[in-house]
Amino acid sequence: MVEFVGRRDELATLERELQKVSAEAGGERPGRCVMLRGRRRVGKSRLVERFAERSGVPFLFYAATGASAADDLARLAQDAQASNLPLARLMSAAQPQNWDAAFDVLAAALPTDQPSVLVIDEVPYLMDEGGAFEGMLQRAWDRALETKPVLLILIGSDLSMMEALNSYGRPFHQRGREMVLGPLNPAEVGCMLGLEAAEAFDAALVTGGLPLICADWPRGASLWDFLDEALNDPVSPLLVSAERSLAAEFPPNAQPRRVLAAIGSGERTFTNIARAAGGIAATSLQRSLEILVDKRIVAGDEPLSTRPSKERRYRVTDSYLRFWLHLVGPYIGEIERGRGDLTLARIRDAWTSWRGRAIEPLIREALARILPDDKLPEAPAVGGYWTRSNSVEIDIVGADRAPIAKELRFVGSIKWLERSPFDQRDLAALHRHRAALTDEPVPLLAVSRSGVDCSGLDACYGPADLLNAWPL
Known part of the structure; x- marks a missing residue:
């Protein structure tokens, strides 16, 4: 079954x-x-x-x-x-x-x-x-x-x-x-749906590994075929599962629900969340965030480095709920009017940008599971680093502990595009960002959906490598 x-x-x-x-x-x-x-x-x-x-x-x-x-x-x-x-x-x-x-x-x-x-x-x-x-x-x-x-x-x-x-x-x-009991992991999703590694990660992001939604995905179907069918069925699990889960957690007009919607829309900082949630007071926002974090619906991430930071960023922990809040939930009305084609076109336009951010926690988890290997050391903590202005933003930081590390083990960049490999310009940017983070020559790695087109990296990983983090 x-x-x-x-x-x-x-x-x-x-x-x-x-x-x-x-x-x-x-x-x-x-x-x-x-x-x-x-x-x-x-x-x-x-x-x-x-x-x-x-x-x-x-x-x-x-x-x-x-x-x-x-x-x-x-x-x-x-x-x-x-x-x-x-x-x-x-x-x-x-x-x-x-x-x-x-x-x-x-x-x-x-x-x-x-x-x-x-x-x-x-x-x-x-x-x-x-x-x-x-x-x-x-x-x-x-x-x-x-x-x-x-x-x-x-x-x-x-x-x-x-x-x-x-x-x-x-x-x-x-x-x-x-x-x-967690959701199905990317390897399990790929096995269940008959998908290759890269497509398995896409399916894991959209379904969140929820068995009910995965069961509605025709075996071997592409992401876009699945979405085309699901968005034209107002009672498909992709559409209704999030609303039912949220209704069980919060009353429709509860303040934490508004805050969650703001985070799901893409806002990550305290100030921007407050603005997107209707300009609620700082104390009220803090209470709502505490409720959401306590329920494990939202996570508050801190930059991983050897220096303390107050630049906390918030994200929805469940990738399916994150997808629904940003790209599906706000447009349920047009789907119910039979215009799922409009929603699908909007998802196509936003997909590369949304996926690029959504895949990061999954890749960090995969690296934490597969290391150490013959290229990189063990890293008990795998996170990211950023500054308030985002002038420095590092997708992957491996360290001995979080959020304030004693020792950095490696830094890396994620490039998750279909037809664009990690290249020399990406490597140059990674060198600059490493120099802003540490004076130590810690190893450099790239995670790329479409391979690597340069030399000078200590390690590189693709979808198939990452999928091995969850052996079947």
């Missing part, structure tokens, strides 16, 4: 946890817990459903709705009735009125003579500021659930809340194993 391209490691992890439950069955505390987090629509629920279905053991999959407590408990009874737990009828018969009682009934419904799987999806919907749900979950786990041969899987899309669930001082601290 397409949803599970590249998910073998995650399935294997869950299977090992269930095997440990089986091995401890009959012991005092055989139960185990996994806390799975990841951005919305990366396939967390489907992954766990697939695991539970093929496990061969009784399981209950419950998804919270974010409605009232009474509605959530009623939904739990319905999901229990639809499950294959041998004693699932207990939940419907008991009709618990709070989560303390619900956990008691769940514990009674779990078998004692064989392993089972209990899944609670969208856990952050159940969490409250006072920590009442976490306290009830902790008591239920310690007193009853852990004594059963059960694998409890807690799933959530709010990354900061899921991290808090297991943090020091919280009721459920150290009671489960944390697991993170």
